Amino acid sequence: MSSMSRIPGDANLFVGGLWILNIESYRNHLYDNNITHVLSLIKWSFDKWSEEGKRFKHMSIDIDDLEESDLLSHLPAAVRFIDSGLYPPQSVADGTKSSDNTPTTAQDGATSPPPSPGGVYVHCVMGKSRSVSCVVAYLLYKYPHRFGGRPFVPSAAATSQRRETAKEAVQKALDCVREVRSHAEPNDGFMEQLELWWEMGCPAEDDGAVERHPTYQKWLYDRMLKDARDMHMAPEADHIRFGDEVDQPTTAGGGPEAQEQGGNEVRCKKCRRMLATPKFLVPHAPVGEAQSGHCAHIFIDTLSWMRPMLEDGALDGRLICPNSKCGATVGRFAWQGLKCSCREWVVPAFSLNRSRVDEVAPRPDGGGRRGVSGQSGNL
Ligand SMILES: [Zn+2]
Ligand SMILES: [Zn+2]
Structure with missing residues (x-):
């Protein structure tokens, strides 16, 4: 098993574990692969690297590898960060707006712009669940046609079609990662969230795109209801959603x-x-x-x-x-x-x-x- 795995395709996108970053003699893997951006799906920083750490743009998302962890709300920022690393703005000749916004949580340590094409390393601890989930989310967002989808236009019909194909699309994207990383295995909760991500059309126009989405809000609400049920309690009155008062996701009710x-x-x-x-x-x-x-x-x-x-x-x-x-x-x-x-x-x-x-x-x-x-x- 290689310590960092390159995702098949043209993009210089890698997924792996923490030791690449924690063991000094492994650092050359980052340089050898022209890594410019590091996305950590754990609480981690380049502090111990002193000056050397400033060569990298870095984003850290502090999330536990638990089925109930809310990965969904982080996905827009994560895919935007990955995209801005792989396709730095100055290399985008056609003026697409994919990366003209630097994610707010990224460290802006580098004094010179990253070389083009950039390289992105997405990691967690083992390179098995959290980091793989983010890479799968990126693949679904960036290459929907590879997984049976088209660029998403919000409509009831499109959402319905997406819902039917979600399991298959997520599995195909995961299989793509497994070609190079056979033990890649997001936890069941993340798999379900990736299916919702697909169903929503992978919204990433800004970091809050998922949090605003009715499907996400319904998902959060259902989780809250389940927590209340587990404690044999009714939900708090202020938190009850009345169907005739909210924006209905097309997945609601029947x-x-x-x-x-x-x-x-x-x-x-x-x-x-x-x-x-x-x-x-x-x-x-x-x-x-x-x-x-x-x-x-x-x-x-x-x-x-x-x-x-x-x-x-x-x-x-x-x-x-x-x-x-x-x-x-x-x-x-x-x-x-x-x-x-x-x-x-x-x-x-x-x-x-x-x-x-x-x-x-x-x-x-x-x-x-x-x-x-x-x-x-x-x-
Ligand atoms: Zn009556
Ligand atoms: Zn009945």
Whole structure:
């Protein structure tokens, strides 16, 4: 096994472990390979190298090799740093804007610009999980066509197509690293995050591109809910996301299929108040089965009319029709989840009892509904 592995392709991109940097006699590997930029996926610095360390541009991302570590939010800065190392601005003749911004966390020690073409060394401790994940993220970002994708234009169809191909794309990019580093193996949590990275279209126009993305925010929220479940607690009231109040990632709830399949609106049987429009229905059974007729429950997204029932932090309880003149019990919620009559678990569960609601086809023009109280709003 070589200590640092060159990723197949034209770019001078290397991945490996820490000892190249920690053992003095190994340093020549960096010079031999024309390395100008070092990306550390551990807390590390060139301090001990004194003047010699200033030859390198360096970025350090302090992250543990744990499935639950949030690698995703660091990926834009990481791929931008790698790109700026491989293709320094002055070597970019066609004026592409790939590297005209120096990442803010990079040390600006070098007095002269790095030679072109640059060389980048991405490392963690073993060169197995963290550093490999970053290199895979870069390959997916830089060469989407190699992994079955095209340059990403945000749209529901593109996201849906990306979601279907994510596993395969990430695996192909990892296989590319494994050609030169057979023990490369990102942990399972990182693999899942790389799939989301692909699904989002590898957004890296600035360092905050992932953190702003609805898919990332939904992912963070789901993690928070899981943490709360593990502690047998309800999420804090301030942190609850109501589906009708947030930017929906196209992955939310039942996904675009659910939004396009033209399901029914669900209304309170007693007063006809709107409880959920089709896009907030959460499918839970295999498509075509139980779902349509036989289930005792209709599961829906967390919606703002539930706020009064959720804000006291109960783990479960009744869902009551928000029409104050009605007040009928229409279902239940349970942060820990509920088992439907079809035996499927839904977690967390916001369930309307089929016998307490009416399911009606939405009117095609979406407006002029009769018999709905004025407060139904845009639900
Ligand atoms: Zn009602
Ligand atoms: Zn069911």
